[in-house]
Every structure is written in C-alpha cells, then in structure tokens.
Amino acid sequence: MDYTETANIYSQKLQEPEFKKIQDFMLTKLGVKLAPIKIVMVNSRLIKRLKASGIHNFPDYINYALSTEGIRSGEQQSMIDELTTHKTEFFRENEQFDFFKDEVLPEFVKNYRTPFKIWSAGCSSGEEAYTMAMLLNEFQFNHFGFNFSIEGTDVSKAVVEKAIAGIYGGANIAGLDEKLRKKYFIPFKDGKEDKIQAGNALKDKVKFSVGNLANYVTYPNNMFDVIFCRNTLIYFEDNAKREVVNNLLRKIKLGGYLFVGLSETVSQYSKDIKQMRPSVYKKIG
Numbered sequence: 473m474d475y476t477e478t479a480n481i482y483s484q485k486l487q488e489p490e491f492k493k494i495q496d497f498m499l500t501k502l503g504v505k506l507a508p509i510k511i512v513m514v515n516s517r518l519i520k521r522l523k524a525s526g527i528h529n530f531p532d533y534i535n536y537a538l539s540t541e542g543i544r545s546g547e548q549q550s551m552i553d554e555l556t557t558h559k560t561e562f563f564r565e566n567e568q569f570d571f572f573k574d575e576v577l578p579e580f581v582k583n584y585r586t587p588f589k590i591w592s593a594g595c596s597s598g599e600e601a602y603t604m605a606m607l608l609n610e611f612q613f614n615h616f617g618f619n620f621s622i623e624g625t626d627v628s629k630a631v632v633e634k635a636i637a638g639i640y641g642g643a644n645i646a647g648l649d650e651k652l653r654k655k656y657f658i659p660f661k662d663g664k665e666d667k668i669q670a671g672n673a674l675k676d677k678v679k680f681s682v683g684n685l686a687n688y689v690t691y692p693n694n695m696f697d698v699i700f701c702r703n704t705l706i707y708f709e710d711n712a713k714r715e716v717v718n719n720l721l722r723k724i725k726l727g728g729y730l731f732v733g734l735s736e737t738v739s740q741y742s743k744d745i746k747q748m749r750p751s752v753y754k755k756i757g
C-alpha cells in the first residue's frame with residue numbers, strides 16, 4: 473500500500489448512519505450500549521480494520537463486517553475485538569480478593585463445598601482468572617482436600633487467545649507481587665523485552681473459551697460457587713444488564729457469590745441476592 477492510499481484510509485470519517493448500524497449491532501448481539509459520544513472512539517478503532525481488511529471506506533466495511541460473509545471470514549469477530557474494552561490487571565480492585573480469601577473461602581471450606589468452581593465472566597486477557605488461580609493454589613497448601621477449577625470466558629476471541637497463551641509483560645504485570653510472579657510464572661525474553669508466562673500450576677486449573685454474556689446458550693455448562701463479572705456490565709444497556717445478572721444467577725449455586733466491579737451495583741435487578749458488601753452479592757433464593 474503506498475503513502476497516498478494509507479493517508480486516504482486515515483482520513484475516512486465514520487458517519488451517523490454507519491455508526492447507528494454499529495450501535496444496533498453491539499446492542500443486539502452483545503448487549504453493549506455505545507453512547508453517541510463513542511463515535512470518535514469507534515472511528516479510530518475501526519480504521520485499523522479498514523486497513524487490514526482491504527475495504528477502505530466505512531459504509532462498505534460495515535456492510536461487509538455485518539454480513540454472513542463477514543461472519544464466515546472472521547471480520548465480524550475482529551470488529552468485536554476492536555470495539556470491546558479490555559483493560560484489566562492482576563489483583564485489580566484487590567479489596568475484593570481480600571474478602572474472597574478471608575471470608576468466602578473459609579465459609580465454603582467449612583461447608584465442604586469442594587471442588588470449588590469459579591467463573592471469570594468477561595475475563596479479558598486472563599489476569600483476573602490467573603489471580604484467582606494463584607490465591608486458590610496458596611489456599612490449597614493449607615487446606616488438605618480442597619480442590620478447585622476456574623473458567624474464563626469473553627466475547628473477544630483475541631483476548632481469549634491471549635489468556636490461553638498466558639504471556640504478559642510491561643505495565644501488565646505491575647500489580648503482580650514478586651514472590652507470586654517467581655512462583656507461578658516462567659520468565660523469558662521476547663526480543664529485548666522481559667516477559668513472563670503462566671506456568672502449569674496455573675494453566676492446569678484455568679480453562680478459557682469464547683462466550684457471549686448476552687447469549688445464554690454460550691454460558692459454561694456448569695454451576696459455580698462464585699462468579700466474578702467485574703467491569704463488564706458497565707458497558708451494557710440497562711435491560712441487557714438485568715437479563716445478564718439474572719442469567720448469571722441461574723449459574724450460581726444457592727449460597728454462592730456474585731462479584732461485580734467496585735463501581736457497579738446490581739441489587740436492583742433481583743430479589744434473590746443479598747448485598748454482603750459493596751459490589752459483592754450472595755445468592756439467597
């Protein structure tokens with residue numbers, strides 16, 4: 473591609489009618505609401521796809537990505553990968569992990585609920601699920617007979633692939649305690665960059681797959697003691713959020729817990745949950 477062609481792609485502007493198509497698609501397919509102000513963000517994120525797909529204008533690109541052919545070729549998935557926000561980190565919102573470790577785990581052990589099953593719903597690149605795997609491994613050392621498994625799902629195939637690879641570097645690993653890093657990750661050089669990869673003690677315990685929270689048939693075929701669905705529902709439209717919360721509750725065992733992000737509240741969506749502390753709910757019905 474020559475300079476003029478590249479410059480031409482970068483000068484493309486997403487117009488209202490095309491943006492509306494994307495808003496409708498994201499709402500219907502993912503439950504995600506894109507506010508009008510997001511047109512700028514969508515424009516800049518999709519420019520990359522114009523370049524990669526070889527379709528160098530928005531109207532044609534969007535018609536293609538939303539078509540059956542776009543599904544078949546994987547372009548629709550690539551568009552979803554771009555339009556979802558994946559920010560995450562190890563031990564994010566750490567006070568929730570403290571509560572999980574100090575209150576939830578001892579309660580379950582007392583009631584002999586093992587193997588303990590956890591779901592990281594909207595797992596992004598896996599940091600949340602691997603954080604839990606480290607905590608649970610540590611817990612297991614001191615609790616003979618305790619066993620656990622973790623599932624992570626996300627609608628973005630690109631981040632699920634990263635989670636499966638379990639490779640992290642740079643700012644990504646800032647929140648990771650050095651002792652845990654040395655114990656559970658293998659260091660290696662990627663060119664000049666220092667990276668780490670999750671070792672088998674973590675990988676054997678965590679299974680990742682693509683799943684859409686707005687589509688119940690894609691939910692894991694399991695019942696869970698705890699679901700973490702943090703910083704994901706904030707992107708959902710209110711009705712979709714209500715439906716997802718109730719669907720998540722169908723997957724939690726009675727007495728189990730739902731953790732949402734610290735800025736999120738879901739008590740208004742169900743009578744079957746009791747708020748235990750900010751953003752932590754127990755299934756009571």
Ligand SMILES: C[S@@+](CC[C@H](N)C(=O)[O-])C[C@H]1O[C@@H](n2cnc3c(N)ncnc32)[C@H](O)[C@@H]1O
Pocket residue numbers: 501502503504556557558559560561564593594595596597600625626627628631683684685686701702703704707733
């Ligand atoms: C901001 S990340 C949160 C990651 C992690 N839970 C945390 O708190 O650090 C939100 C994730 O939700 C995913 N997501 C958005 N809509 C979804 C849907 N309909 N089904 C499943 N995952 C979705 C995005 O792809 C993204 O990886």
